[in-house]
Amino acid sequence: MTPDWIIDVRDLHHAYTHAGVVEPVLRGLDLRVRRGEFVVIMGPSGCGKTTLLNILGLMLAPTRAASLRIAGQEILSLPEAGRTRLRRQTIGFVFQRFNLLPTISVRHNIALPLRLRGCTVDGQVDALLERVGLADCADKKPAQLSMGQQQRAAIARAVIGSPDLLLADEPTGNLDSANAAVVLNLLSTLHRERGLTIVMITHNAHLAVAADRVLHMSDGCLLD
Amino acid sequence: MFALAWASLTHHKLRSLLSALAVGIGIMLLLISRGLANGSIAEVAQRMRSVDAELVVLPAQDNIIFTNGAPFRAGHERYLRQLADGSGPLAADVIPVFFGQVLMGGQQQRLFGVDPAQMSAFLGPRRVLAGRVFEHAADFAARIRAGERPPDEPDDAAWDTFLADGLELVIDERLARVGNYRIGDQVQIMGRRFRIVGIVEAGVAGRVFAPLQTLRAIAVAGEPQASMYFVKLPPGRNTLAAAEAIQAGLGGDVRVELKDDYGRLLHESFASVNLYMNASSGLALVACFLFILLTMYTNVIQRTREIGILKSLGVSRLGLLRLSIAEALLISLGGVAIGVVLAEVARLLLAAARPLLTVELGTGGLLLAGVIGVGGGVLSALYPGYRAARLDPAWALSNE
Numbered sequence: 263m264t265p266d267w268i269i270d271v272r273d274l275h276h277a278y279t280h281a282g283v284v285e286p287v288l289r290g291l292d293l294r295v296r297r298g299e300f301v302v303i304m305g306p307s308g309c310g311k312t313t314l315l316n317i318l319g320l321m322l323a324p325t326r327a328a329s330l331r332i333a334g335q336e337i338l339s340l341p342e343a344g345r346t347r348l349r350r351q352t353i354g355f356v357f358q359r360f361n362l363l364p365t366i367s368v369r370h371n372i373a374l375p376l377r378l379r380g381c382t383v384d385g386q387v388d389a390l391l392e393r394v395g396l397a398d399c400a401d402k403k404p405a406q407l408s409m410g411q412q413q414r415a416a417i418a419r420a421v422i423g424s425p426d427l428l429l430a431d432e433p434t435g436n437l438d439s440a441n442a443a444v445v446l447n448l449l450s451t452l453h454r455e456r457g458l459t460i461v462m463i464t465h466n467a468h469l470a471v472a473a474d475r476v477l478h479m480s481d482g483c484l485l486d
Numbered sequence: 487m488f489a490l491a492w493a494s495l496t497h498h499k500l501r502s503l504l505s506a507l508a509v510g511i512g513i514m515l516l517l518i519s520r521g522l523a524n525g526s527i528a529e530v531a532q533r534m535r536s537v538d539a540e541l542v543v544l545p546a547q548d549n550i551i552f553t554n555g556a557p558f559r560a561g562h563e564r565y566l567r568q569l570a571d572g573s574g575p576l577a578a579d580v581i582p583v584f585f586g587q588v589l590m591g592g593q594q595q596r597l598f599g600v601d602p603a604q605m606s607a608f609l610g611p612r613r614v615l616a617g618r619v620f621e622h623a624a625d626f627a628a629r630i631r632a633g634e635r636p637p638d639e640p641d642d643a644a645w646d647t648f649l650a651d652g653l654e655l656v657i658d659e660r661l662a663r664v665g666n667y668r669i670g671d672q673v674q675i676m677g678r679r680f681r682i683v684g685i686v687e688a689g690v691a692g693r694v695f696a697p698l699q700t701l702r703a704i705a706v707a708g709e710p711q712a713s714m715y716f717v718k719l720p721p722g723r724n725t726l727a728a729a730e731a732i733q734a735g736l737g738g739d740v741r742v743e744l745k746d747d748y749g750r751l752l753h754e755s756f757a758s759v760n761l762y763m764n765a766s767s768g769l770a771l772v773a774c775f776l777f778i779l780l781t782m783y784t785n786v787i788q789r790t791r792e793i794g795i796l797k798s799l800g801v802s803r804l805g806l807l808r809l810s811i812a813e814a815l816l817i818s819l820g821g822v823a824i825g826v827v828l829a830e831v832a833r834l835l836l837a838a839a840r841p842l843l844t845v846e847l848g849t850g851g852l853l854l855a856g857v858i859g860v861g862g863g864v865l866s867a868l869y870p871g872y873r874a875a876r877l878d879p880a881w882a883l884s885n886e
Contacts, residue, residue, distance in 0.1 A: 316880040319798070321797070321798060321879040321880040321883070322878075322879075322880040342803070343802060343803075346797075346800055346801075346802045346803075347800065347802075349798070349799075349800045350799065350800020350801075351800070353800075355798050355799075357798075357883070361791070361794075361795045361798070361883065362795075363490075363493075363792055363795055363796075364497065364792070365490075365493040365494045365496075365497035365792075366489075366490065366493045370489075370493070374799060375799055375800070378799055378800055378801060378805075379800075419799075
């Protein structure tokens with residue numbers, strides 16, 4: 263039986279051009295991730311981890327690739343509007359810097375993906391707020407929360423719409439060890455309970471313990 | 487999108503308020519300049535309609551506001567009185583008016599030189615509140631009609647004697663109140679001191695009346711010239727047909743119009759001035775909308791990361807454009823509301839400082855302000871919205 267690949271990338275290349283100088287970042291990378299898998303990608307700074315995550319999250323178009331399939335869709339032939347729609351419906355992001363909208367409350371931040379999909383916002387937001395331990399902070403603005411709380415809010419926003427794929431870019435990078443443990447535990451639990459596919463980038467080898475698979479990246483290629 | 491736009495505006499309260507205030511000032515300028523023009527024209531037109539006549543005979547020129555001098559000579563009045571068809575004379579009465587200027591009540595007033603014998607056509611049912619409608623001017627007019635001529639020599643004493651009975655003024659109560667004028671007060675006009683002899687109810691065609699014969703004596707050596715005529719038709723005469731017949735009789739140097747069309751004529755005459763005023767307030771408004779554009783553009787620059795977040799959540803390019811438009815729309819609507827309030831305040835201040843000016847903030851003006859405000863706001867948001875929509879999401883997210 264053919265495995266259910268949620269990510270299927272073949273011969274992925276990407277290069278940045280600065281002042282006419284072409285700087286290759288990804289060099290023929292291949293990656294396959296099964297639905298429901300928790301994959302951690304580790305590697306030194308500048309090896310192309312964030313670029314890979316941006317491409318997987320349809321935020322960046324690769325320079326070239328043989329194939330780039332996300333959730334069964336071939337991305338290379340998908341127009342901008344289609345990529346935006348797929349991102350909205352399929353992918354959740356957790357960033358190192360949380361990236362909550364500062365102008366609206368935590369509750370509204372978490373509800374935003376549902377609203378963007380045109381879904382009714384009912385009790386799920388409150389339930390999720392409870393689940394991530396932020397019920398008391400629902401009406402606060404993100405700036406009024408601690409960093410750990412902000413990251414938990416960001417995780418809640420990323421998973422509220424039950425995405426097929428959660429991409430996490432150094433989600434504990436700005437947190438102390440206690441908060442990092444809480445966040446990792448939260449991600450692990452969501453992966454376990456909801457069967458959520460997670461691709462997480464980290465420097466922190468301790469976080470890799472939660473993963474089903476750990477991949478190492480160097481010079482724009484995956485080593486394992 | 488409106489909720490997000492509102493949240494963004496309330497998050498940056500001062501910036502939003504300043505933007506709305508900028509639009510509000512532009513809207514106020516537009517409303518006041520328009521309201522001042524419309525209010526003044528409506529008031530003058532209404533006063534002119536109070537004259538007991540059906541037609542006006544004017545010089546054939548485009549602009550009736552800036553009419554100077556008295557281009558009509560004695561022959562015109564004589565001809566008007568003699569014009570007749572099979573049903574009889576076309577005019578039951580011809581009422582000449584000789585325009586002058588006088589500074590009263592803090593601003594220039596149009597001085598109506600009218601024959602004291604015809605003052606009843608201007609007064610109609612309005613009451614005389616103080617004094618009389620000309621005391622001795624009727625005698626002076628009678629002497630002129632009897633053939634008395636002004637002195638040939640510039641001898642002040644002889645002129646004073648000649649004009650003595652004719653230097654009288656009648657003013658309306660609004661001007662009397664604003665200028666605090668009383669019976670017996672003297673006013674300098676064309677080098678002569680006129681005495682206020684009567685105050686009448688407001689609503690008469692002019693705010694200041696002087697004897698026609700006096701103004702003719704001072705300005706045109708007593709020649710029976712006029713600036714315009716009101717024509718009262720015999721009962722039962724068809725007004726339009728009479729106007730056409732008089733027009734045909736007088737020829738192309740003269741325009742004969744219905745008295746009730748005077749407001750339209752004023753509007754047409756005011757068009758060139760209005761164009762200038764509208765252009766000025768329009769330019770001010772454009773500057774205000776450039777302020778919105780700048781605000782929205784600054785928003786895009788300052789909130790690049792937020793735009794990146796929205797893109798990461800799957801907000802489309804069109805969605806970001808709509809967000810930008812929604813923010814500008816809210817600023818504009820706030821600006822329109824501020825502008826209407828400011829215009830009302832300005833109207834009250836003008837009414838206190840210049841009570842003779844009439845500012846009319848009609849529904850049409852308010853609707854126009856709304857349409858311009860909203861339209862301008864949307865246009866101002868298009869470019870910043872386009873820039874936001876075109877931002878690369880990964881780059882926007884990495885932006886500091």
